[in-house]
Amino acid sequence: MVASPQDFKILVADDSLLYRKLVEETLAREQYAVCFAKxxxxxxxxxxxxxxxxxxxxxxxxxITGIELCGQIRSEQDSYTYIxxxxxxxxxxxxxxxxxxxxxxxxxxxFHSGELLARVAVGRRIVELHREIQGKNRLLxxxxxxxxxxxxxxxxxxxxxxxxxxxxxxxxxxxxx
Numbered sequence: 001m002v003a004s005p006q007d008f009k010i011l012v013a014d015d016s017l018l019y020r021k022l023v024e025e026t027l028a029r030e031q032y033a034v035c036f037a038k039x040x041x042x043x044x045x046x047x048x049x050x051x052x053x054x055x056x057x058x059x060x061x062x063x064i065t066g067i068e069l070c071g072q073i074r075s076e077q078d079s080y081t082y083i084x085x086x087x088x089x090x091x092x093x094x095x096x097x098x099x100x101x102x103x104x105x106x107x108x109x110x111f112h113s114g115e116l117l118a119r120v121a122v123g124r125r126i127v128e129l130h131r132e133i134q135g136k137n138r139l140l141x142x143x144x145x146x147x148x149x150x151x152x153x154x155x156x157x158x159x160x161x162x163x164x165x166x167x168x169x170x171x172x173x174x175x176x177x
Contacts, residue, residue: 008124009033009052013043013069014086015061019109023056023086026113027120040064044072052081053127054120056107059087059098070102080130082123086111 010032012023020036027034037043040061057066066085073081085098085106145157
């Protein structure tokens with residue numbers, strides 16, 4: 001199921017008010033739900049509170065850099081967040097460093113608004129595919145632990161529950177007649 005643009009949260013982290021406004025005006029064309037941070041620490045707080053699906057971050061910020069933010073997102077997030085590095089840096093070695101740090105894509109400043117929208121659309125497709133895979137994996141896990149005839153936990157579920165590896169507790173009822 002494809003979410004509407006309003007359901008797809010985007011965090012824009014940039015210490016430049018000008019670039020935050022340019023990104024805001026560009027994303028407003030597609031009516032995305034956008035939140036903003038003027039530095040890396042604020043971006044970390046917004047990430048924890050809002051859990052955006054996509055982050056557009058400046059490389060150079062005064063407290064936490066975009067590279068450090070990428071590392072933080074990759075180490076802490078349980079759901080997938082697509083990251084676009086927005087940078088004035090055109091050195092290929094630096095771009096490689098940014099992608100290696102966890103960024104999915106990069107865009108150089110000054111950016112073309114159509115290119116930003118296209119890259120956000122790619123990120124949205126990837127995030128939606130990731131969500132779909134997660135949902136199907138949850139269903140497969142549930143099916144692997146449930147008896148298809150009775151709908152009750154099967155032997156595997158009981159063994160996992162006994163070993164403490166099961167995430168969800170369940171009750172067992174014995175009926176004697």
